[in-house]
Amino acid sequence: MDFTDDQLMRYSRHIILPEVGGKGQAKIAKAKVFIIGAGGLGCPVGYYLTAAGVGTIALIDNDTVEMSNLQRQIAHSVQTIGMPKVESAKKTFEALNPDVNVVAIQKRISKDNIIDLIRDYDIVVDGSDNFPTRYLVNDACFMARKPLVTGAILRFEGQVTTILPGDGPCYRCLFEEPPPPGLVPSCQEAGVLGVLPGVIGGLQATEVLKLILGKGDVLKGELLMYNALKTTFRKVRVPKNPSCPLCGAKPSITELIDYNEGYCAM
């Protein structure tokens, strides 16, 4: 790829890295990443991937920006309160880097649209805030054979893992079914330290870039857990479950499921 002078300057710190170079930067420019949620996690993931020069970034979210989002959702501002979150984030990302094609999708993701939506993308990032979506995205990525970088945050703790199609465990190998509604509190009920999604989203964006570049080791078969109060990172090995209902030898889940609403959306 031929870089313009502006691009040479913008991406110079990437190009001089042996692991990236001009060829790696060209891979980043060709990559298409689909981000679920334009909230706490989706904002930093999209922001850093925009800065990195990812060619196409799609964002899906059905919500509008509220004042209570601004404590952690860094792509939004007082100027965009009331605006769809995906439009607010698109505006912010385009101001940062006009090279990037930001596709804003103001919809609720469901079993009826997810496969079509992610079809043309290379990597899916889950920044959703609820269990029904997390399981739907896991199942859809398994079925559509898309690499998935999933993150979760609550109070002072966050988790990240990377799920590769046909290689290692899926999210259901870890937790077969979503917990019943009400058992696990949402961020709205329990609170979240505003900077926490920045840490977890930054880790997710890093996983995405390594997948694009084909460099380093991703969190395959591992769950990385961060505790912001204690300042600890813990990596837990997650084996593939041979009797996983989705990716096991005799799967019982062969089509997508929309779990009951009743979960609180943040």
Place this chain on the structure above:
Amino acid sequence: MEQTIPDKKINIKGLVCPYTFVKAKLAIESMEVGQILEILLDYEEASRSIPKSMEDHGQKVLKVEKVSDTDWVLQIRKDKD
């Protein structure tokens, strides 16, 4: 002195770090292993930093020569893809 004919020449006069190395690195990337890149530059610091960075990246520095009051010529052989 032995003369080596370069396979590619770039002129990066007027550029400063890090763009000197960015241009040199992109040029090396576009070449085949074994080929030689010749770089003409006038930013003194780059006459030291480019050879060092190229060696860090596994390339072979064949020549660093001050050719005038302001200019340097470097020759780098691509050893690593």
